[in-house]
Amino acid sequence: MKGISRRRFLAASVIGGAATTLTMSKKAMGAGTFEGYPEGMGVLVDLTRCVGCRSCEAACNKEQKLPEPAMPFDDPSVFDQTGHGGQKRRPDENAYTVVNRYDPPGANHPLFRKLQCNHCNEPACLTSCFVSAYTKTREGAVVYNEKVCVGCRNCMIACPFQIPAYSYSSAFDPVIKKCIFCYDTRLKYGKPPACVEACPQGVLTFGHRKELIKIGQDRIKARPDRYVDHIYGETEVGGTGWMYLSGVPFEQAGFDTTLGKEPIISNVKEFLSTVPMVLAIWPALFTGFHLLARKKGHADEDHSHESQEDEKS
Amino acid sequence: MDKKSTLKWLAWGMLIAGFFMASPLWGNAGEIPESLELQSLSELYEGVSFDHLLHMDMVGNCAACHHHGTGDPVEDENCARCHSYSKDTEVVSCGSCHPLEPFSPEYLREKEMDANRYHRDMPGLKAAYHQSCLGCHNEMGGPTGCQDCHPRTEAGDALFRAGAYAPESGAAAGHH
DSSP: OHHHHHHEEEEEEEEHHHHHHHHHHHHHHHHTTTOOOOOEHHHHETTTTTTOOOOOOOOHHHHOOOOOEEEEEOGGGGGGOOOOGOOOOOOBBBOOOOOEEEOOOOOOEEEEEEEEEOOSOOHHHHOTTTTTOOOEESOOOOOEEETTOOOHHHHHHOOOTTTOOEEETOOOOOEEEEOTTTTTTTGGGOOHHHHHOOOOOSEEEEHHHHHHHHHHHHHHHOOOOTTTTTBSEEESSOOSEEEEEESSSSSGGTTOOTTTTSSHHHHHHHHOOOOOOOOHHHHHHHHHHHHHHHHHHHHSOHHHEEEEEEEHH | OHHHHHHHHHHHHHHHHHHHSOGGGSTTTTTTEEEEEEETTTTBBBBBEHHHHHHHHHHOOOHSSOOOOOOHHHHHHHHHHHTTOOOOOOOOOOGGGGGGGGTTTTHHHHHOOOOOOOOSSOOHHHHHHHHHHHHHHHHTTTOOOOHHHSOOOHHHHHTTOGGGGSSGGGGGGGOO
């Protein structure tokens, strides 16, 4: 009677474990095939048009009620600022978007590049967050819930674009800060984000992501002399909501061109899919081994033997 | 209550729309304006008094700025693919084609409903002005600073945190 129930228990746990593993790996397999919500919005950033006026930065500051900047937004000296290791400016808790200047070799004028969250189709920040603070909304924004953020900063490490920033200035309630595509105040209502509306040069084109890819392709086709034949973000890390067109090779404008097409989750999904298997099967398996090994010699009087052995030793 | 306020907004909308539709008097052929007041950005910047005559004299060719004149054939090869036999257009003002709000949900919907639309990547009026003006000024050595053409208003200073609204730490502020 005892043996049967034990066998049943073992069998059930193995089957259960296998089922869990299968369903989990199926889910993990699904990653990398998601191409964004059909109605997902995005922005096409045309670097050939940007003149570095920083209207987008000023508009973002106002819309998101960010703190006063160190310098006026029309002060071009920020373009010469560098951080640790000569790094150019990056978005932080005080600025969800920044414009940097690059001087590509051979070009007779500087190139300006706006940086902000790219709102990935499959955000690495979202997959790395163990409290599920992040959400990819059906409108295309990657937003986060400050109330559940525990400040682990996994997303800062996971993001391939180094976007999420941390409110280090807050001593008691530090949280992650980043561009949210003006979700709460604008995108939710179908309106373009503040930076897009502020841009005087038409650098930023707001629309459905699918439509923006067509527009980008058309621009490249119409002016092959003007553009590099690539839309950065169309396929990078599984596709991003914000995409870029450039007149110079993307590396020269500070882009990481080594990211590949797979979403960041794909790099770890094989490993992660074995975790539930290990958790579910190993305890049952090794309990089974243990029980089998003990059962061999002494049939039913395990306990008495054990206690005798204990006394001897 | 709700209905009333909707009506009010509608009335305002129609009034404003009517204003914009009525303003381009120069749309008719033969009435080329000598100067124009460009006001679409007038919240953050003062309007631009655009000396049309001066620019006409300098450029000498309407199609260099306007895609087409009212009588001449189109010059741009890409336009000519479809428009070489198009009838003369009655309007040449920028605002008659380039929308004031190119990313409003209504405009985006309208664009996407029209499956045969070729001009789906048309810059808004603000972008059209800036690309055209600044593009040429860059090439020809014209003024390119924002305030060279339109001084900022007080609201503009407040947005840019400049002038009277400059941060107190100002120039002394070193960046971390």
